[in-house]
Amino acid sequence: MSTGHPYRSLRVPDKVPFELRPSPGKGWGAFATRRIARGSRILSEKPIFIIRRPHTEITDDHVTIAFKKLLPKQKAQFLLLHDNGAKRFTSMNEAFAENSFNIANSDRNEPEAHGLFPLHSRFNHSCIPNAKIPNVTGEVISSFATKDIHAGEEINFCYNTDFECRTRYERHQALRFTCQCMACLPGTSFRRLSDIRRRLIRGLQYLTRGVDLDRNGQKQTSHPIIVDSKLRMMAETFSIPLSSRWIYALLTIFFLEEEGLLDDFMEARLRPSLTKTVQFFKSESNQSIVRKAMQQNTWLKKLQVGFKLYGREDAVDYELTLALRRLR
Numbered sequence: 095m096s097t098g099h100p101y102r103s104l105r106v107p108d109k110v111p112f113e114l115r116p117s118p119g120k121g122w123g124a125f126a127t128r129r130i131a132r133g134s135r136i137l138s139e140k141p142i143f144i145i146r147r148p149h150t151e152i153t154d155d156h157v158t159i160a161f162k163k164l165l166p167k168q169k170a171q172f173l174l175l176h177d178n179g180a181k182r183f184t185s186m187n188e189a190f191a192e193n194s195f196n197i198a199n200s201d202r203n204e205p206e207a208h209g210l211f212p213l214h215s216r217f218n219h220s221c222i223p224n225a226k227i228p229n230v231t232g233e234v235i236s237s238f239a240t241k242d243i244h245a246g247e248e249i250n251f252c253y254n255t256d257f258e259c260r261t262r263y264e265r266h267q268a269l270r271f272t273c274q275c276m277a278c279l280p281g282t283s284f285r286r287l288s289d290i291r292r293r294l295i296r297g298l299q300y301l302t303r304g305v306d307l308d309r310n311g312q313k314q315t316s317h318p319i320i321v322d323s324k325l326r327m328m329a330e331t332f333s334i335p336l337s338s339r340w341i342y343a344l345l346t347i348f349f350l351e352e353e354g355l356l357d358d359f360m361e362a363r364l365r366p367s368l369t370k371t372v373q374f375f376k377s378e379s380n381q382s383i384v385r386k387a388m389q390q391n392t393w394l395k396k397l398q399v400g401f402k403l404y405g406r407e408d409a410v411d412y413e414l415t416l417a418l419r420r421l422r
């Protein structure tokens with residue numbers, strides 16, 4: 095069925111640990127051809143071309159101008175791309191939007207730029223993925239396994255950055271297809287727990303960041319995740335004490351782990367701030383609970399010990415509130 099399919103002519107580097115082939119119900123996808131160990135690199139890819147503008151401003155003209163400047167063999171690769179492996183795209187802009195990644199580094203506040211990546215764009219979505227592109231440091235993007243991937247298994251990314259705090263219903267409103275991953279399959283206990291965990295993660299983020307963000311990164315006003323107005327006020331005025339903040343951060347990591355979303359990149363980003371917090375507590379007894387919790391070898395055990403902090407005040411609380419309000 096797939097013999098002669100345009101994707102057979104996409105240039106795939108030698109020695110990559112995957113092949114492109116049809117993925118039932120999802121068009122084409124990328125499948126591991128050998129075991130890929132957690133943490134190892136799957137693919138580094140250079141864009142065929144880049145458009146340096148916010149994606150909402152990119153038009154057919156921008157894509158056509160960029161396309162005309164390509165070498166013939168690059169043009170040929172672009173023209174192989176099909177809408178979900180089947181029909182031709184109806185516009186240049188649609189082809190670009192479906193096959194591009196933002197390559198601006200948000201940590202460095204770089205202006206938005208989008209590159210066309212024909213291979214990374216073949217990877218399908220899962221709300222519980224086994225791979226990710228952890229951060230972009232230049233024009234080349236690299237993907238890594240976030241779990242051990244077996245030969246024959248499909249390699250998936252999560253397409254949206256805020257899905258860890260979105261329920262299945264909310265995720266499906268953002269996606270243009272019905273995801274069938276473990277967190278989306280209806281009627282399972284995992285799915286019910288998944289929705290609860292993701293709602294809790296969103297609530298915990300609100301409590302620590304002081305703002306409940308909607309899917310567009312705007313402040314959520316109509317249906318805030320925290321119903322209690324007093325608690326909302328505490329969150330928004332940064333009046334949550336340090337001990338609670340620390341427990342909320344730990345709980346978030348625990349829920350991410352239970353959900354199958356805590357990968358090594360995420361852990362490396364979240365762990366240092368938890369460890370560093372010990373120096374902010376002024377009370378020796380609070381510091382000692384945090385130290386003891388962080389010595390435990392699982393996130394569940396850290397949480398069990400860390401809960402002893404719950405309800406404890408610290409002399410730093412007022413100072414911390416003022417500092418966070420200044421930063422707002």
Ligand SMILES: C[S@@+](CC[C@H](N)C(=O)[O-])C[C@H]1O[C@@H](n2cnc3c(N)ncnc32)[C@H](O)[C@@H]1O
Pocket residue numbers: 119120121122123176177178179180192193215216217218219220270271272273274275
């Ligand atoms: C960037 S493309 C991925 C590669 C695509 N399957 C192909 O054949 O070119 C994104 C499209 O793949 C399909 N897709 C990706 N993940 C999916 C999933 N979990 N379930 C169903 N369709 C999916 C959707 O049609 C989506 O718009």
